[in-house]
Amino acid sequence: MGVPYVPIIGLIGTDILKRRLDMKIVENPFNPDVKTVVAQSLRPDIAIFHAQSADKLGNISCGYDAEVVMLAEGAKHVIVTVESVVDKITEKDSVGTYIPSILVNSIVHAPYGAHPSGCAGLYDPDKVHMQAYVKASQSEETFQEYLKKYVHGISSHEEYIDMAIPDHIKKTIK
Amino acid sequence: MMTTNMNTYNPVELMVVLLSREVRDNEISACGALSHIPAAGMLLAKELHARNAELIILNSIFNPFKTSRQFHYLAQRGELGLFFVSGIQIDQYANYNLHQLGPDHAQPDVRFPGGYGGGLIYYAARRSVAFRTEHTKRSFVENVDYISAAGSSPEDTLRLGGPSKVITPKVTFMFNRKINRLELESIHAGFTLEDIVNNTGFAVSNEHAIQTAEPSELELYTLRNIVRQRMINTNTYAKWAENSLN
Numbered sequence: 001m002g003v004p005y006v007p008i009i010g011l012i013g014t015d016i017l018k019r020r021l022d023m024k025i026v027e028n029p030f031n032p033d034v035k036t037v038v039a040q041s042l043r044p045d046i047a048i049f050h051a052q053s054a055d056k057l058g059n060i061s062c063g064y065d066a067e068v069v070m071l072a073e074g075a076k077h078v079i080v081t082v083e084s085v086v087d088k089i090t091e092k093d094s095v096g097t098y099i100p101s102i103l104v105n106s107i108v109h110a111p112y113g114a115h116p117s118g119c120a121g122l123y124d125p126d127k128v129h130m131q132a133y134v135k136a137s138q139s140e141e142t143f144q145e146y147l148k149k150y151v152h153g154i155s156s157h158e159e160y161i162d163m164a165i166p167d168h169i170k171k172t173i174k
Numbered sequence: 175m176m177t178t179n180m181n182t183y184n185p186v187e188l189m190v191v192l193l194s195r196e197v198r199d200n201e202i203s204a205c206g207a208l209s210h211i212p213a214a215g216m217l218l219a220k221e222l223h224a225r226n227a228e229l230i231i232l233n234s235i236f237n238p239f240k241t242s243r244q245f246h247y248l249a250q251r252g253e254l255g256l257f258f259v260s261g262i263q264i265d266q267y268a269n270y271n272l273h274q275l276g277p278d279h280a281q282p283d284v285r286f287p288g289g290y291g292g293g294l295i296y297y298a299a300r301r302s303v304a305f306r307t308e309h310t311k312r313s314f315v316e317n318v319d320y321i322s323a324a325g326s327s328p329e330d331t332l333r334l335g336g337p338s339k340v341i342t343p344k345v346t347f348m349f350n351r352k353i354n355r356l357e358l359e360s361i362h363a364g365f366t367l368e369d370i371v372n373n374t375g376f377a378v379s380n381e382h383a384i385q386t387a388e389p390s391e392l393e394l395y396t397l398r399n400i401v402r403q404r405m406i407n408t409n410t411y412a413k414w415a416e417n418s419l420n
Contacts, residue, residue, distance in 0.1 A: 009250050010294030012331045013269075013324030015279060028332065036332045065240035 001041065002074040008037045047075030050114045051099075052121065053089065054082040058101035061094035064120035072103040081110040083119060095121065110157060112165045123172040129164065183389050185343040186211065186418045188362060189305060190397060191389040192341050193258065194218040196303045197227055201255030202248070204230035204299075206292070210411045211305055212258035214419065217401045217410075218393065234410040246291065249298040252334040257299035259292050263318040264304055266356055266376035268325030268337040268349050270296075271318035279320060289322045296323035300335035309342035315375040326354040345370055346386060355379075360386040 011017045012025060012035075022040040049071060052063025060080050062068065072078045080099075085107065091098045113119075116129035136146035154160045161170075183191075193215030197203045201224075205212035209232070216229045217236075229236045230245065239245050248254060261270030272292060276283035296302050306313050325337050340347040340356060348359040358380045361370060371378050389397075398419055405415035 008294060009332055009334060010297040010323075012297070012327045012333075014293055014321045015273070016293055016322065019279075025331070033330065034332045035328075035330055067241050067243060070243070 001070045002043060003041055005038045005040050008039055011037050042074055044071075044075040046077045046079065047071040048079045048081065050081045050110070050117075050119060052082065052095060052119060053084045053086055054080060054104075054107040055086050055089040055101075057088075058104040058107055059089040059094075060099035060101075060104060060107075061089050062097040062099065063122065064096040066097040069097055069099055069103075072099050077105045078103060079106045079108060080104055081108045081113040083111055083113065083122060085109050112161055112169065115165055115169070123169045126166060126169060128166070181389060181391060181394055183394055184418070185307075187394065187397060188389060189307065189341060189343060190214040190218060190419070191393045192346060192386070193303065193305060194222070194393070196301075196339065196341075197224045197256060199224040200226050202228040202230065202253060203256040203258075204232075204245070204249075204254055204295075205258040206232050206295075209258055209260070210414045210418070211307070212303075213411055214397065214401055214405065214415065215258070217404055218397050221396050221400050222393065231410060235408050236410065242291075246294070249291075249295050252298065252300070254295065254299040255301065257295045257302045259289075259296060259302055259304050259323070260306055261304060261318070261322065262286060263313060263315050264306055264340055264356075265315050265318045267317075267354055268304070268340065268356055269318050269321045270304060270323055270325075271320045272322040273320045275319050277319065282320075293323045296336065297327065297333045298335065301338040302336065303338055304340040306340070306342050309344045309370075310373050311375040314342075314373075325349065326351075344373065345383075357381070358383040360384045362386045363388050 008023070011023065017023055017037065023037055025035050026038050028034045028036055049068045051060045051068070053061045058080075060082070089098070112123070116126040116133060118125040133146065136142045150160070150164060154163070189211050193212050197216055197219035203216050205216065213231045213234070216227070216231065220227055220229060228238075230239070231237060249257075259270065261272050262275065263271040272286055272289040274282035274285045327333050336351070337349040339349065339359065343362070344365045345361050346359045347356040349355075350357050358370065358378055359382070361367065361383055363385065367378075367380055367383070402415050402419040404410075406412045
């Protein structure tokens, strides 16, 4: 991914296509009698996603079969937050999707970094926190309170872990 | 609850059976999210007439793929024989709407989650069968408020397939490709043409409409025993199967 555009079969005649300025109907260059939609590729400046582990060179073991490899291919700068940093990861010992370091610019050691989402194979989503988040997002005022408590009011990652990660999730990583 | 001839069945069971008959042997059939009825239909077909069918049921163990990219390109290559879709609204041209209601697209009255890949698969799968559990004038309309996927496209655009049927608790419509419209194919037992006309938002053409073949004893037995248990065992819409199929 990260190529200039991708051909697509579909969407012609829909109201979706009317609003997508990044998609056009064009002639197939190899068969001008037939038209298809082409979609301009997304080329994000920065991609950030979470994975199970990284080695010191930036090779990534996602821990699950992930589409994020497309994100890593498409983005100009790739930051991966990981549960653990180990000496060496090869494609062979990777769990799930392997992303080679050539696609990765930065790694961040962030245990429980997927919270309140889950990290496949390690811990499940924190449903109680998710519900609190959904409730908080109902109004601007309560959402600002949420941000104050869990984002802006936190001075370090360790402090977040102490305050926000429930014990049953902490037990999942030794 | 319908009681006709010797068999009693509920409207959900009827729809499962009718959908299952659309699955062909040696073909790849698939359904997306929130597709309880097609999931049961495909599993029923696999037990009866389509033992070599490949099934793809999203978010279940019946999925050979690890990523949705693989499924996307399978469909784009034209290898998907049958896809099951639904819509909040379906119109006479077999356009469906999964996005929003209201005349003003910028200020919708209601917004729905939308369709993830339906706007592509409706054009790439060889056949699509739409199902809708509510057959009323608000669900079957002359023109959908918003086209999430179109029933037909201009001749000079690449399309590998399109709608073949629309199945409701009252009727089966077939899509007539010559005129790009839905036509009545058959009316289910217990309903009259008048019921259909009164509950459909577009003019119903009935020239060739016949009565739908009712679920057979074998179909109902297999559904209620083998398929139901299989869905429970494999955690494929297990709760729904337990409650709806008996």
